[in-house]
Amino acid sequence: MIDLYTASTFNGQRVSIMLEETGLDYSVHDINLVKGEQRHPDFLRLNPSGRIPVIVDHDASDKPFVLTQSVAILHYLAEKTGKLLPDSLIARARVYEWMNFHAIDIGSVLFSAFYLEKRVTPPQPEAAEILRKRIHELYQHFDQQLAHQDFLAGSSYSIADVTTFPALFGQEQELKDYQHLNRWLQQLNNRPAVKRGMRVPNLG
Ligand SMILES: N[C@@H](CCC(=O)N[C@@H](CS)C(=O)NCC(=O)O)C(=O)O
Missing domain, CATH: 3.40.30.10 (Glutaredoxin)
Structure with missing residues (x-):
């Protein structure tokens, strides 16, 4: 247990x-x-x-x-x-690549933007805006990746998808221009687990 x-x-x-x-x-x-x-x-x-x-x-x-x-x-x-982890070394490396991409590159920038907008006094909207632009560049990259495959690290659902999903789900407005990312979000959200x-x- x-x-x-x-x-x-x-x-x-x-x-x-x-x-x-x-x-x-x-x-x-x-x-x-x-x-x-x-x-x-x-x-x-x-x-x-x-x-x-x-x-x-x-x-x-x-x-x-x-x-x-x-x-x-x-x-x-x-x-x-x-x-949720493939057998082959190469496929696993691809999972780690996309997992870290989200957890480190996007996660840290999302966190910093949130603090600059909502937690610091006075709020720092200009600095937050610079980070928001960076976040959108990274979303674009995810969208391109998902244009030609079902899941972030390839054809199989993996811990790279699980790492990324919760931070992006519920941001439909922010993500409305990313067609493939939206398809992937809906696909994962349909999973009962x-x-x-x-x-x-x-x-x-
Ligand atoms: N890198 C850590 C981050 C953990 C973290 O920052 N947790 C936050 C909630 S999302 C927390 O417990 N914050 C409590 C606090 O800062 O007092 C992880 O991935 O587990």
Whole structure:
């Protein structure tokens, strides 16, 4: 059994989608980030950096095995189950390429733009606009990739898709000009496991 400590953010939803896709038995612990539950001593014992998501795998060889960082968790769950990761070295490398592309290049810029627009005083709209332009260049690149293949890393659904989906889903307005990216978003959103994973931790 796996304990998942999470919240309704794209880093958390990546992991809940992956857990749903693998069919592993897991139980959810909703960490209220607004109330600061991520800084409670019990949570800091699991992740001293005070961030979700965290998993605790009670069935690992080194048990209980605590793991943080959403992308590392996706790798771990894919290797543990043999799901959403291709067999060949070359195909796997392609998955890592697109996974990191989103998690590092797009994810960090999205985060910075959000902070500049919504979290700093006074807001820095000009700096945020520069980042937004960069984000759109990267979306364009994803759109071109999806013009000639079903999924980000090729013909098979993989952890590269799971990494990327939660951050882009729900941004139809922002993404309306990216035809192939939109097709891919709808395709993933039709997967029952993705729908269930996106509702964690608010299943009600
Ligand atoms: N690179 C980390 C990022 C984790 C992260 O930033 N989590 C945020 C929510 S999306 C968090 O827990 N923030 C709480 C805080 O900053 O106090 C991952 O992919 O897991």
